Amino acid sequence: MLPVLNNADSLAYFWPEMILTAGAMGVFLFDLAVAKSPRRILWLTVASLGVLAAAALATSHVAGLSPTPIGLFNGLLVLDPWAVFFKYLSWAVTALAILIAGPSLEVASERMGEYCALLLAVAVGMSLMASSTDMLMMVIGVELVSMVSYALAGFKKHDRKSSEAALKYVVYGGVASGMMLFGMSYLYGLLGTTNLVGTAARMNAQAAMLAQAGVAASVAGAGRVAMVVAVVLVLSGVGYKIASVPWHMWCPDVYEGAPTPFTAFLSVGPKAAGFALAVRILYGAMSVSGGADLATAVADVPWPQVVGVIAGLTMTVGNFAALNQTNLKRMLAYSSIAHAGYILMGVAAASETGSQSVALYLVVYLFMNLGAFLVVGIVGRLSGSESIFEYRGLSARAPFAAVAFAVFLFSLTGLPPLAGFVGKFHLFKALVDRGGSWQITLAIVGLLNSAVSLYYYARIVKAMFLDKPHTEERIAVPASYNLLLGALVGLVLVFGVYFDGLRQLAGSSVVLFGHS
Amino acid sequence: MSPSPVGPYLPLAVTLLVSGLMAAALPVLAHFLGPRRASKVKSESFECGSVSEGSARQRFAVKFYVVALLFIVFDIETVFLYPWAVNFKALGWFGYAEVAAFAATLLVGLAYVWKKGALEWET
Amino acid sequence: MSQLAPGLPHFLVVGAVLFALGTYTVVTRTNAVGILMGVELILNAANVNFVAFDRFNPSPHLSGQVFSLFVIVLAAAEAAVALAIVLAVYLNTKTIDVTEADTLRE
Numbered sequence: 088m089l090p091v092l093n094n095a096d097s098l099a100y101f102w103p104e105m106i107l108t109a110g111a112m113g114v115f116l117f118d119l120a121v122a123k124s125p126r127r128i129l130w131l132t133v134a135s136l137g138v139l140a141a142a143a144l145a146t147s148h149v150a151g152l153s154p155t156p157i158g159l160f161n162g163l164l165v166l167d168p169w170a171v172f173f174k175y176l177s178w179a180v181t182a183l184a185i186l187i188a189g190p191s192l193e194v195a196s197e198r199m200g201e202y203c204a205l206l207l208a209v210a211v212g213m214s215l216m217a218s219s220t221d222m223l224m225m226v227i228g229v230e231l232v233s234m235v236s237y238a239l240a241g242f243k244k245h246d247r248k249s250s251e252a253a254l255k256y257v258v259y260g261g262v263a264s265g266m267m268l269f270g271m272s273y274l275y276g277l278l279g280t281t282n283l284v285g286t287a288a289r290m291n292a293q294a295a296m297l298a299q300a301g302v303a304a305s306v307a308g309a310g311r312v313a314m315v316v317a318v319v320l321v322l323s324g325v326g327y328k329i330a331s332v333p334w335h336m337w338c339p340d341v342y343e344g345a346p347t348p349f350t351a352f353l354s355v356g357p358k359a360a361g362f363a364l365a366v367r368i369l370y371g372a373m374s375v376s377g378g379a380d381l382a383t384a385v386a387d388v389p390w391p392q393v394v395g396v397i398a399g400l401t402m403t404v405g406n407f408a409a410l411n412q413t414n415l416k417r418m419l420a421y422s423s424i425a426h427a428g429y430i431l432m433g434v435a436a437a438s439e440t441g442s443q444s445v446a447l448y449l450v451v452y453l454f455m456n457l458g459a460f461l462v463v464g465i466v467g468r469l470s471g472s473e474s475i476f477e478y479r480g481l482s483a484r485a486p487f488a489a490v491a492f493a494v495f496l497f498s499l500t501g502l503p504p505l506a507g508f509v510g511k512f513h514l515f516k517a518l519v520d521r522g523g524s525w526q527i528t529l530a531i532v533g534l535l536n537s538a539v540s541l542y543y544y545a546r547i548v549k550a551m552f553l554d555k556p557h558t559e560e561r562i563a564v565p566a567s568y569n570l571l572l573g574a575l576v577g578l579v580l581v582f583g584v585y586f587d588g589l590r591q592l593a594g595s596s597v598v599l600f601g602h603s
Numbered sequence: 604m605s606p607s608p609v610g611p612y613l614p615l616a617v618t619l620l621v622s623g624l625m626a627a628a629l630p631v632l633a634h635f636l637g638p639r640r641a642s643k644v645k646s647e648s649f650e651c652g653s654v655s656e657g658s659a660r661q662r663f664a665v666k667f668y669v670v671a672l673l674f675i676v677f678d679i680e681t682v683f684l685y686p687w688a689v690n691f692k693a694l695g696w697f698g699y700a701e702v703a704a705f706a707a708t709l710l711v712g713l714a715y716v717w718k719k720g721a722l723e724w725e726t
Numbered sequence: 727m728s729q730l731a732p733g734l735p736h737f738l739v740v741g742a743v744l745f746a747l748g749t750y751t752v753v754t755r756t757n758a759v760g761i762l763m764g765v766e767l768i769l770n771a772a773n774v775n776f777v778a779f780d781r782f783n784p785s786p787h788l789s790g791q792v793f794s795l796f797v798i799v800l801a802a803a804e805a806a807v808a809l810a811i812v813l814a815v816y817l818n819t820k821t822i823d824v825t826e827a828d829t830l831r832e
Contacts, residue, residue, distance in 0.1 A: 095697055112711040119718050223793050230800050234807050241811050250814040251827040257808045258761050258824065262752050264804075265768030268797060269745055272775030276738075281789050668813055672806045679802040682795050 089165065089284055091158035100152060100159055100166050102145035103174060104211050110138030111207035118200020128199045132189045135203040139182045139210070146174050156598065162282050163224045164215070169371075172446055172596035173217035173363040176453065177356060181210040183457055183571075184352035190565040191464055193243065193346040202242065206352065209235045213356055216328075217363035220372075222271045222281040222321075225364065229267070229328060232357050233260045240345040240353075252344025259337035263327035270320025273313055283372040290314065290373075315388055318373075325368065328361030329427045332401040339408075342420035347467055350416060351460030354423045359449045365434055366442050369394065374437070395435040395529045402428025402536045409543050415463050415473045418543060419456070422499060425540060426452060429514055432533055436517040436526070439597050444513035447593035451510035451582060455498040458575035461568065462492040469562050478547060480556025485564055489551045491572045496544040498579050501537050506582035511537070513590070669721055680709055737778030744771035758812045758822040762805065769801045 092100070114135055121130045149166065156167035164170075185203055188194045194202050212231030219225045237260060241253025275281050278289050327334040342350045369390060405425030412418035430452075433445035463473055465488050470477050482489040498507035515533060518526045564572075582589055687694065687702050694701075716722060744767050751764030773794040780790025816822050 094701075108708075112708065115711060115715050119715070223789070223796060226800070227796065230804070234803055237807050237811060241814055244814055245818065247818040248829055250811065250818050251829055253811045254758060254815045254824065254827055257804075257811050258758065261762065261765040261804055261808060262768070264800075265748065265765050265772070268772040269768060269775070271793075272741070272772040272779065275776060275790055275793070276779035279783055279785070280787075281793060665813065665817075668809065672810055675802050675806050679799050682799055686792075686795070 089156060089158045089162075091162045092160075094160055097159035097164075100149045100157065101164075102149055103142040103178075104214055106142045106145050107138060107207050107211045107214075110135070110141070111204045111211070114138065114200060114204040114207060118204070121200075122197070127196050128189050131199045131203050132185055135185050135207060136182055138207060139178050139185075142210075143175065143178050146171060146178070158220065158284070162284065163221045164218045165220045165284075166218065168596045168598040169363065169367070169442075169446075170214075170218035172593070173359060174214045176359055176449065177210050177213040177217070180213075180352060180356040180359070180453060180457070181206050183453075184348055184356070186567070186571060187351060187457075187461060187464060188346075188348040190468075190567055191346070191348050192468055193464075194348065198242070202239070202349075205235050205239055209239075209352075209356065213360035216360040217367075219364070220282065220284050220367070222274065222283060225283075226264070226268060226271065228360070229324065229364075230264060232328070232360065233264060236260075236353060236357065239349045240341050242346050242349065246344075248344040249346065250344075252341045255337055255344075256341045259327070259334075263324055263334060266320050267324025267327075270317045270324070273317035274321060277310070277314055277317060283368065286372040287374050318388075322365075322368070325361055325365050326397070329358050329365065329430075330424050331397055331427045331431060332404045332424070335401065335404070335424045335427075338424055339417050339420040342423070343414060343416045343473075347416070347460060347464040350420075351457050351464070354419070354456050354460065355449075355453050358423070358427065359453070362430055362434070362445055362449060365431075366445060369434060370437055370442055391435050391437045392525055394431055394437075395525060398428050398431035398435050399529055399532045400428070401425070401431060402533060404428075406536050406539045406543075409540070412543070413475050415466075415475060415478065415547070416460075417473075418475075418547075419459055419463065422540065422543075423456065425536065426456070426499070428536070429511060429533060432518050432529060433514045435529065436521050438517060438521060440513075440520060441517040442597045443590070443593045444510075444517040446596050447513050447586075447589060448510035450589060450593070451498075451506040451579075454575050454578045454582070455495045455505075455507055458491060458572065458579070459495040459499065461572060461575070462488050462495070465564055465568055466562065469560075475547065475550055476557065478550045479554035481551040481562075483556055484558075484560065485562040487569060488562070488564060488572065491576045492551065493548045494576050494579055496548060498583070500541045500544050502541075504580075504583045506579045506586070509583060509586040509589075666724065673716060673721065677709065677713070680705075734778055734782040737774055737781075741771045741774040741778065744768075744774060756823050756825050758815070758824050759809075761824065762808050762812075766801055766805070769797055773797050 098105070114131065117134055118127075118131060121127050124130060150168075150171045153166060156165055158165050184206055188199065188202055209232050212228050212235065215224060215228030216232060217228075219228050237253055237257040240256045241250045243249035271281070278286065280289075323334060327337075330338040342354065345353065373390065402425045405421045405423075405428060409418050409421035409425065412421060430445055430448050433441045433448065435441070436444070465485065466477050466481065467473050481492070494505065498505035501507045501511035515530050518530050518533075683705065684702065687698060690698065748764045748767030748769075748771060751767060752761050755761050755764060776790040776794040776797070780786060780788065780794075783790070812822050815827065819826065
């Protein structure tokens, strides 16, 4: 049984989030203090990164306090290796998004403080999402991430596209969170508690009780329908966060309209937190041990197959819609939908190796997708456009950025010897290891999809290296961007070859409450 | 005090009495102490700031919305204060510290809003 | 008298009707503020369910009521953010009809 601490004792394990919350408020006030300084952006960047570094130190401290999973705040949160892994991931994404924002021209200096402070708040939300074991905390985490994201998507107040993106985001997001809450209200009624620990056992007990009580078949059937509706509604809230079909419609518009540094963040951070939550619900809460019984846990609906179908649909829709996009941000948005489909394969495997491959892929995805958006930001910085027209002959105008972009795109395709291949290989392997016929079919669908994706990724590489540029003007790349690009390319190359450490890290993180 | 059925309601009676006295005293005091300058606007019936006659379908200035947005956010904090107030004794100093941290968070928000000039009526 | 007292099903029906009305509003409205009102209906449907399930729980522990308090706060925060965004859209486009918001398409 999961040991649970009360509110006062839990604070000792809650330092990272407390530091970030205080840090977010501190950055707000600090912004007022340095308002007149010409080096305002630099100061704010340094302060925010300092807060994140302190949070990372605190994370390693609290992770060392308890070797086994431990429940916090009377069971609202849990501190287990899975949560710690996603905490580090959240801090890293947030730090990169803040670093990118400084030299970009899309975040004005007088609004940099708000940008940094809001991102720190999102980081807290992502951490809460990844560590929640109670529906109440799930909602608060999801909403903290969502609501701040709405504001950040519409950050360019006087830009029509940006505010339209925010409007679409808030409308879709509001409906999705409403659906999720309604599903939770039924789940609460059926389970008698909002806590998700031991959901599967509770559901089984209830089914047994219904059978034993000899209630009419129609009543028992109604109970089953209610349970399926509740779980589907809750999972649709999660599906909206990871932008999987059929909850993906907001994604291209929001990605295109939002400021590029935030789009880069959005495509990685909240998505990773959503997957952390999905694995926690499907693999941690809805199965008694290790996912094998997930199929029978809730009303005899074959959940792994359901997730598998969604995965197949998501990657197919994403890839085929990406084929004829001419706006790079929009194309990368559809590509990120497709990637949500690939990662869902690991969730559909519903096994320890499946969850491990999800964690591993998200780390790799962080480097390559953030890198790709960084290049889009570099090109858009000069021209203000994301059209593929601007990428023609990029190899002559910004050679290093062009080479880096090619590396990121091939890694996103999943070609060896890049990190994307390693990530994808593990996803496929986890699925095939389960051995069923639908798992094999899904893996084949995934392979075909990767082939399709090569077409639109290669189209950009061709434009960059073979087409004539429309102007000879060199694109000035800030030194910090070059440094960051170099680091990300290095990581993609290194993890493509030396991935054993990464795999062990991901493997040791698959220790969730309930089972080890 | 002897256990009479009226006993527990005594504080309520005192509250009623004091509030009744206040309500009676303030208009009287205002009548004698306040200056009185009647004007056309003042003699109209009060409709929370909007014009009391004519079409209801008129536009409001954007600044009303800004104040309304800020009001909602600060107003809703009371939702969290009521459960705490009910359990004030049971929660003790730890609960007090938690609520103080909560209020401090809102205070930072207020300070930021103020400094940014969102509370300036004439801009 | 006892069959006149409302039981759990009565509240659940109210919640389900609210949810249906909210969903209908969300789907049919083209005015952004109208859609947000539909979302509020959905949230309040969840609230009715939470409070009712808590009240009729054989072992009540208030977690449903606490949940509904948080939902109220979330609804208010969402309304604040959403209205601010609607305002920004209006200042840029002079309309809050969501079918007019179509610049993000090529």
